[in-house]
Amino acid sequence: MLGSDPITGIASVIDGDTIEIHGQRVRFNGIDAPESAQPCEDAKGFRYQCGATAAAALDRFLAASRPVHCEFVSWDQYGRYVGSCARADGTSVESWLVENGYALDWPKYSSSAYSQRPGKCFAEER
Template identity: 65%
Template sequence: MPRRLIFVTVAAAAALAAHAAMQHSDSLPAINLQNLIGPKPQPITGVASVIDGDTIEVHGQRIRFNGIDAPESRQYCDDAKGFEYPCGRRSAEALDTFLAESRPVQCTFVKWDRYHRFVGECRRADGASVAGWMVEHGQALDWPRYSHGAYATQQAEAEAAKVGLWVGKFQAPWDWRASHADGAAPSSQPLGVVSRKLIAQSGSYSCEPRRYCSQISSCDEAQWYLHNCSWGRKLDRDGDGVACETLC
């Protein structure tokens, strides 16, 4: 067969393969060439700023925890009583508290993701697995697509104990993103004291100043404080998910 004909045949086959791949791109995993040809980064150690429940920033580098998925920053879930609460922000706050108890954090590189985040395995200074703790306490889910079930045991324990997300009803983060396309990109601002105050204000309710049950006029208002304010849990003395029960 003439060389020119061979070249044309190969080119045509390549074009057909590319066309087929484009048609079925949703079923193909994203490929980051840097994972194939780039150098492997050294572990990163430092004090972390929390972006959301599965992403931190250390020394200016975004780091995504490998193998788990936490609720998105704008995601809401239902508690045991069926009230909505900002589970994404609650997850981020739980992570922030956990990391603050034993600094610094060290993250070992696994791969780059499509947002050019360093995907890694992270541990606190005391050796505790960050991803493992988040799943064990119901603040994130094992993501079998990437973890291959590495955190399945912790998740089963969290579900049985009905802690974190498992206390009520929720949509898996990957499903939530699929149904909220505009919220699929990762958050851009670290969780900090100022941003917490800003996001915890809505309508006529505000987290400042702190309020007591005697100063609250409705069950809805009490539940809003419970789920949005750092001091809100103090309104729920018996820990059953209902604040100021005399109002509810």
């Protein structure tokens, strides 16, 4: 396990709120996204794979400006590195995910940093 230094590199997407860089899992700080295999229902009751949708959108977003840079925040209860991450162009990954409806603010850990974002409750992109 790496120390608490920043991590920079090409990210592999694990799910909508977790990536891996240089073999180290990084959980995004202050947000929560559906797990990769998690289904959701839209307002009309249509079930769709929101977890896979969030992961695919994150992968496209990160590929547009590499590498990803993550600043250490803490270790979670599973021993994962928790970080605040940005693309090479400086765009906050966490903010983008919430603003685009792929994740929700997790006030317990974000101090409501993303609560004012206009995002939807998981995008209905299918």
